Amino acid sequence: MISGKGGTGKTSITASFAMLARDAVVADCDVDAPDLHLILEPEIIRREDFSGGKLARIDADRCLACGTCSRVCRSYAITRDGPGNEHTKSTFRVDPIACEGCGVCTWFCPENAIDFSPAVNGEVFISRSRRGPLVHAKLGIGQGNSGKLVSAVRQAARHYAERHGFKRIITDGSPGIGCPVIASITGANAVLIVTEPTMTAIHDMERVAGLVARFRIPAMICINKWDLNVALSERIEDNARRLGMSLAGKVEYDDVITDAQIACKAVVEFKENGCAAQVRSLWHTLENSLLGNGQA
Amino acid sequence: MKIAIASGKGGTGKTCVATSLAFVAAASRRVTYLDCDVEEPNGAILLKPSFEEARSATVSVPRVEPALCTGCGKCTEVCQYGAILSLNRRVLVFPHLCHGCGGCWLVCPNRAIRESAREIGQISFGWAGEIRFVQGLLNLGEAMSPPLICQVKAAAPSAGLVIIDSPPGTTCPVIESVRDVDYVILVTEPTPFGLHDLKMAVDLLRVLGRRFGVVINRARETEGLTSRYCEEEGIDILARIPDDRRVAEAYSRGELICGVAPAYEGLFAALLARVESQGPSERSLAGVMER
Structure with missing residues (x-):
């Protein structure tokens, strides 16, 4: 589940799919802003530290303030504002948020005063939710490597599914087209792009559709809030056809989606008709067309 | 003064707020709009600049x-x-x-x-009326946006008001977008998802030492939890944009929400005045000097 533009309804629709699917592991790959757990109420059964890379740290006792590290660092991560010692009034210090973990400073430090060891950037959770297994994650504050964390979530979901006989993985992706999105769709059998009839969402949908096409993954479109602008919805359908994607379904603009979220429920368990029925039929269309082979 | 508009959760209205702020500010001063949401830049759809130059951005x-x-x-x-x-x-x-x-x-x-x-992408320069408009566009298939964001930000003039439309989320691209800014406006929506992701964004900005306030978009009577959180944490609520279908419809057509009703222009003028009264942050000035 991806969208290009944020806030088009990926997570609301994924939560409903989680309610409707049998035999599915749900993976929350939107590690920048993970929200599925608010609906699925997971109980964590296993947690693992995630390390996406290493981090440099200068030993203030051994630093002679020669400045080599700061000269070779291209991330502007090293400044001379560390504590002083017997050799110098102020040592160099690595800003852990700006550090890219390239290790070049460590390599060149003539005093071997820079430690370079794996950083813990976050945690991956495997949970029992009120609707089947959920794999999710928490990235440490200010930590990078979200693409690698997404890959870790995806792999954990896959292992869990294989070990416990689940046929499907439903992945909630993040907005954009960058590394977390690329990591989310890697290995997917099919992609659903959730869009809405706004000029901005159309622009973003076409960009993300271009990305999906490069990965040669079959994609379908869902138009959320379709009646907000009927003319634009028609345009999305035309564009989708042109891009070789079929329409999986349309969901109307209704406050009930927000009301369901406020009640921490998926819309399909909150209401029977209207947009809840449309989300149900969306799921059935997906099941029949994209997921028919039972691999996705 | 440099103001970044960020959010945590996507689709809460960052671009809506950023474009409207630039629009009201342009009436009285020099404004530069930097679209740093380089994966999906949308500012141009609302401000409709004419681009006069594009440069390749490289790593x-x-x-x-x-x-x-x-x-x-x-x-x-x-x-x-x-x-x-x-x-x-x-x-x-x-x-x-x-x-x-x-x-x-x-x-x-x-x-x-x-x-x-x-x-890795393109940087385009142009004008939207009196607004200097700079946009980064990441090439499809590129994973890393921060170097491009950094180059878009390098185009900011040292004087005048700079409005930075940041990408959603709480990781590297956002950190790069809010680096060296004077103030961050966090746009949220009063839902459990909006609040959860707002908290993540607040945690990040506190670690980064940025000053910030919150705009509640699509405000409805259920916003209690968001207001209470801000109150408990001592966070300024800078403005509330009502949940108004007319706004959603204008936005769907790619129009500025200032045009929906005169009250909206007033709302953004007040928001801008409130943020500008904070003045440039000393910390960000020091950061610029260092680099």
């Missing part, structure tokens, strides 16, 4: 001169990203994995590796 990658390479493998040893592999005296470079840290060309004892450039 540094290694280029190996095979005649000079002895196959010592030092480059592979230093690289943390698996972007350069030395196999039987042949060196393979994987440019998409490269972070441009420069390690390989610095360690190469034979000067067989040179720094070269690889395009």
Whole structure:
């Protein structure tokens, strides 16, 4: 589940799919802003530290303030504002948020005063939710490597599914087209792009559709809030056809989606008709067309 | 003064707020709009600038001169990203994995590796009326947006008001977007998802030491939890944009919400005045000096 533009309804629709699917592991790959757990109420059964890379740290006792590290660092991560010692009034210090973990400073430090060891950037959770297994994650504050964390979530979901006989993985992706999105769709059998009839969402949908096409993954479109602008919805359908994607379904603009979220429920368990029925039929269309082979 | 508009959760209305602020500010002063949401830049759809120039944005990658390479493998040893592999005296470079840290060309004892450039996107320059408009656009298939965001921000003039439309989320692209800004406006929506992601964004900005306030978009009577959170945490609620279908419809057509009703222009003028009254932050000035 991806969208290009944020806030088009990926997570609301994924939560409903989680309610409707049998035999599915749900993976929350939107590690920048993970929200599925608010609906699925997971109980964590296993947690693992995630390390996406290493981090440099200068030993203030051994630093002679020669400045080599700061000269070779291209991330502007090293400044001379560390504590002083017997050799110098102020040592160099690595800003852990700006550090890219390239290790070049460590390599060149003539005093071997820079430690370079794996950083813990976050945690991956495997949970029992009120609707089947959920794999999710928490990235440490200010930590990078979200693409690698997404890959870790995806792999954990896959292992869990294989070990416990689940046929499907439903992945909630993040907005954009960058590394977390690329990591989310890697290995997917099919992609659903959730869009809405706004000029901005159309622009973003076409960009993300271009990305999906490069990965040669079959994609379908869902138009959320379709009646907000009927003319634009028609345009999305035309564009989708042109891009070789079929329409999986349309969901109307209704406050009930927000009301369901406020009640921490998926819309399909909150209401029977209207947009809840449309989300149900969306799921059935997906099941029949994209997921028919039972691999996705 | 540099103001970044960020959010945590996507689709809460960052671009709506950013474009409207630029619009009301342009009536009285010099404004530059930097679209740093380079994966999905949307500011241009609302402000409709005419672009007059585009430049290629590049990152540094290694280029190996095979005649000079002895196959010592030092480059592979230093690289943390698996972007350069030395196999039987042949060196393979994987440019998409490269972070441009420069390690390989610095360690190469034979000067067989040179720094070269690889395009990752475009930076376009133009005008939307009186607003100077700069946009970054990441090429499809590129994973890393921060170097492009950094280059878009380098286009900011030192004077006047700079409005930065940041990408959603709470990781590297956002950190790069809010680096060195004077103030961050966090746009949220009063839902459990909006609140959860707002908290993540607040945690991040506190670690980064940025000053910030909150705009509640699509405000409805159920916003209690969001207001209470802000109150308990001592966070300013700068403005509330009502949940108004007319706004959603105008936005769907790619129009500024200032045009929906005169009250909206007043709302954004008040928001701007409130943020500008905070003045430039000393910390961000110091940061600029350092670099």
